[in-house]
Amino acid sequence: MTASLAAAWRAARPQVAGLHLDSAACSRQSIAAQEAAARHARHEAEVGGYVAAEAATPALDAGRAAVAALAGMPDAEVVFTTGSQHALELLLSSWPSGERTLACLPGEYGPNLARMAAHGFTHRTLPTDSRGRVAVDEAAAALKADPPDLVHLTPVASHRGLVQPLAEIATLCAELGLPLVVDAAQALGQVDCAAGGFDAIYASSRKWLAGPRGVGVLAVRPSLVQRLQPRLPPPEWAGSLSVAERLELGEANIAARVGFSVAVGEYIAAGPAAIRAQLAELGRRSRTVLADVPGWRVVEPVDEPSAITTLAPTDGADPRKVRDWLIAERRIVTTSAGIERAPLELTGPVLRISPHVDTTAEDLTVFAAALADATDAV
CATH class of the missing domain: 3.40.640.10 (Type I PLP-dependent aspartate aminotransferase-like (Major domain))
Structure with a gap:
């Protein structure tokens, strides 16, 4: 991961109030x-x-x-x-x-x-x-x-x-x-x-x-x-x-x-190519870190060239309640996607994270722990 690109992206924006993992919904403006x-x-x-x-x-x-x-x-x-x-x-x-x-x-x-x-x-x-x-x-x-x-x-x-x-x-x-x-x-x-x-x-x-x-x-x-x-x-x-x-x-x-x-x-x-490469690397890291969180299944292949990681509940967790808990208790922003997003294909709601290039490996580790806590709590 290119540290200079991440640092420049972060420095160009207001300091985030928590952890923003929701760029596929709405990124942080500069x-x-x-x-x-x-x-x-x-x-x-x-x-x-x-x-x-x-x-x-x-x-x-x-x-x-x-x-x-x-x-x-x-x-x-x-x-x-x-x-x-x-x-x-x-x-x-x-x-x-x-x-x-x-x-x-x-x-x-x-x-x-x-x-x-x-x-x-x-x-x-x-x-x-x-x-x-x-x-x-x-x-x-x-x-x-x-x-x-x-x-x-x-x-x-x-x-x-x-x-x-x-x-x-x-x-x-x-x-x-x-x-x-x-x-x-x-x-x-x-x-x-x-x-x-x-x-x-x-x-x-x-x-x-x-x-x-x-x-x-x-x-x-x-x-x-x-x-x-x-x-x-x-x-x-x-x-x-x-x-x-x-x-x-x-x-x-x-x-x-x-x-x-x-x-x-x-x-x-x-640099669009550099940004795309960093986003793909973040996706790979996210899926690797989240692969072992109990109660969730990572949907995408680990090397999919996308920053989006989708988590499908395996033990009945409610993605909407988990999302709300993460915001209220840890100030972590994610997306809960209901079946209306893809009514011809999606059979149940999922949780989605979408980090941008300023997200760190530590951020992903923090999220994995918070997701485990949220799953237990709700």
Whole structure:
């Protein structure tokens, strides 16, 4: 583990009040990102919100460009949203008219499934192996035999730290001429998403990129942008607005977008490859340390290149009660994931930890002991 990267990440942030092992839910923002957002808010008070927004254009454009680079889509139109769910809503509500069949994984995020259904998409699941990773050869055969109108892939799910073969699926979809949309809420910043070959990708600010809450991004290739049909404003009212501008139109927290742009810039300056490598190492260490905690089973393979470690109870422990006890008694923040996270696959609630690069080996040992105590206590 790179001590200098961990130290720099830690020094850039306020001192944590306890132990934060919840970056897959919401990472800790840097002081610079917070101050950038605060400066913009002050500027709004000084010159007016719309004038301040115009002045922030270079910072926002830099944020868009950084997201496009991380996604391997330098020519993409990048639209700010309020989060991943808003991004998916914008995309599906603007999808070209016609048939609406969709292929996704059995572990698809529950709220995504709900939005797909709300917009008339009928889903079918891609074949996977025993762990839940997509079986590429079988998927290729299925997609070729009965092509859907859209393939939706979540490279890292909300309920498990398994990493899907994004590059292989992107290549496959490109070969078959199938649109591929990527939900990178848990992936962008944690695993390499610069595979290219997909038509759209969306993500949140607050997770591995450590930006503010209430911000997300949607990046769409020009070939798909021109086919989208935004509902608002209607074309006859849109005037000279581009499709991307129509998607982004509306009231927004520009200060938060500025903070996110700073955060993604910091991430790139720190070195995406180094961050990803350190996160993968933290995942390996976490699974090793937690393998022997009584009453829990580590879900991911020990060497899975992800920082997320999922713990399934084996003796009836309630992940929600354990999470609450850890916060109340030890000031340790984790996530309890219910079956609504993956209703087609998850059979019971699980506990999830997701350390960022500033987490130490000692922190993981402290958590393992606290988890044992929590399990006994609740």
